[in-house]
Amino acid sequence: MCLLQPRMNKEMEELSPLGDSGHGDMSEEESEEDDGPKICQVCGDKSTGYHFNAMTCEGCKGFFRRAMKRPTKFCCPFQNSCVINKSNRRQCQSCRLQKCLSIGMRKELIMSDEAVEKRRMHIKRKRLQEEPVMLTPQQEKVIQELLAAHKKTFDMTCAHFIQFRPLDPDKNDISDHNQEHCSRKYAQKNINKPEPNIRVQRESSYVSTSSPSSNSQELENREIKRLGRIIFTSLPHFADLTTYMIKNVINFGKMLTMFRALVIEDQISLLKGATLEIMLIHFNMFFNEETNIWECGPIKYCLEDAMRAGFQRHLLDPMMNFHCTLRKLRLHEEEYVLMQAISLFSPDRPGVTHHKVIDHNQEVLAMTLKTYIESKRSEPEKYLLYPKIIGCLTEMRSMNEEYTKQVLKIQDIQPEVSPLLLEIISKDS
Template sequence: MSSESEARSPLDDSEVEEGFREELEEDEEPKVCQVCGDKATGYHFNAMTCEGCKGFFRRAMKGPAKFRCPFQNNCVITKSNRRQCQFCRLQKCLSIGMLKELIMSDEAVEKRRMLIRRKRMAEEPVVLTEQQDVMIQELLEAHRKTFDKTFSDFCQFRPLNRDQNPMAEYSLKPAKSQHCPDLVGAGGVLGPVESSLPHGSSSSSFCNIQDANNSNTKGKIMFTTLPHITDLSTYMIQNVINYAKVLKSFRALTIEDQISLLKGATFEMVQMRFNMTFNENTGIWECGSLLYCMDDAMRAGFQRHLLDPLMKFHYTLRRLHLDEMEYVLMQTISLFSPDRPGVTQHSVIDKNQEMLACTLKTYIESKRSGPEKYLLFPKIMACLTEMRTMNEEYTKQLHQIQDIQPEVSPLMLEIVSQHS
């Protein structure tokens, strides 16, 4: 392919070096290249030239080659013979005022190329592909079938017993109210957001596992909210499993990989679903008429070195103000994690996760406005990473609770079995 043809590619160096091409004056007489007489495209390196001579001058000035005229150093350069004598063509370029100093460095060329790409991307609206639209509809339908923010179908549960205060509390409450909100109604009133945030404490563990396991405490109910929290967790886990089973891409995996993915992701997906009910102003999870605070988890036996980062996670994620579809895509990205223990179809699962991540990024860019949208995708991915770090601690504490008060459901234990 000739150098002239190469110079006309959409993102060639000449376009980068010159920026946006100077428009030719719209007069009756067309401009001609001062080197060879071909049709000129604008001023290049301080002279009116065609694309071919512009590219030739740039390469000649950058290259180490020294040209020689095979004739008498006075060739007449035309469009048809301009490639026959490089020496005289270069002399003609210099004689009309083309300047080597205007040729940009390779680094400057690359920088300008990136600016052009960004400008073009900014001008072209980002839209979801047909395939991404179909995927979104499938995920959204599956989510709505398996998650109800009102928790109206969560009715077969043991009562929530808040008679025992946790040894460390997450929220400031009025002196007359020493409990979290009642199951129905507002009950207790939490303090401001700042008072509900996780606060560092040297006594991060509110109970001593060894003391709790001795003969003096066996047979006593230590974790008063554990029966209800077990019922709630089991209900949420079943819904996550039902969600995964609806997805075609999940059902296409081997049973072994389906189990491995669910064991790895269920805790994370449950927390993301709970986050959709989280009130960042009060620190309360508003599950329809059911209201929960972090003290309920402490009364169930969970300890501060899990609940502190978990509370921080819920505030961080909720303050991103994701819409329903962004939550759904985030949960599904967590589900299709190829590095979960026991996974064998790594490449297939990785491809699914990459497709989901690209869809989330495109969805954000196409649906949101304002500069903050460019930071939203990396913030969501950072929240996913943060969730991964809590899985192991959750598993550890769940087994400790079960050793003290064996009321954890078999499904909950099965979900965390691969981490034990």
């Protein structure tokens, strides 16, 4: 109790001058007299300053505030002439109140409960701003575990990418071919003289044309197969890439203590819901917003590669905007892995049963991210970073749904989609 008393006194001192003291500006003469000891004009106890226009102690200040807010009227059991002092001030509330009023204490200077609470919150915020924000040992441990899991499950050099089936089956060296392909595309864009791309034009006709109404089913199937050979040239490569990325995400989750503590059904539901989003976050680490190219070690990807896998513009355009927005935030690796974990521990995924546990885990991760930003970043606009990251997480949810629709459509036409991806996007628990 004695350890708390100095802090309580400090809080009362901070609150009184601008809060419920109500004394207004003191005169020069009064200010000069403040150096000497003061006594309460009501009971003679040691005064703590001017309260409601009179010099009083904390006890009489609180009594006057409570008495003025109560509808009850006090009655003196004696002759309304009780002498109020420190020892008997509790015995007659009526005479004590009259003494308060006689020395000039004013009811109109009492702050409302709302105003007092607002003042206290202001003092609390001010104190928090003055104290440096630091990560707790528990938060440091969470970040270190996430970083270790990320580094063990995902190779930032992308050396494995060259083992996938090539982006263009006619080219043996997919790295040289794709770098030349992307460079030519953006060189054309820079001089504002884009050449017509026959393959993309054909794809456009594919994505905008519904099933022929006049052709027979046999002709329709033949046309779909023909378009599939033209459009889906990079699909085998993306099938291998997706399988590789999904395995990384699964292994990432298995390395997290909070994830392993969940029941297996919830683990599966969370992975099925978050895998595509975590893959997006992974790829953002390689994105160059100047050229709109994903520089994944030996291979460089551009938007046309995804189009040649069968994906459509109403997914790819928002995805490009997302990558540009997120990359411009210049996230630290710690912020990237926390973002992945927040996405993973989403309690509203289909099939989740233990919502409270997962919600608590996500809250811990979100607070860790917020504290990391406040403690590790110094730029003035750092307080805008956390809501921007949360906005990107929300945007990924809508892209996740559209991605699933387009993958299922591609699988119907060209069954080259990764079986593991189909398992991830399936609705079965």
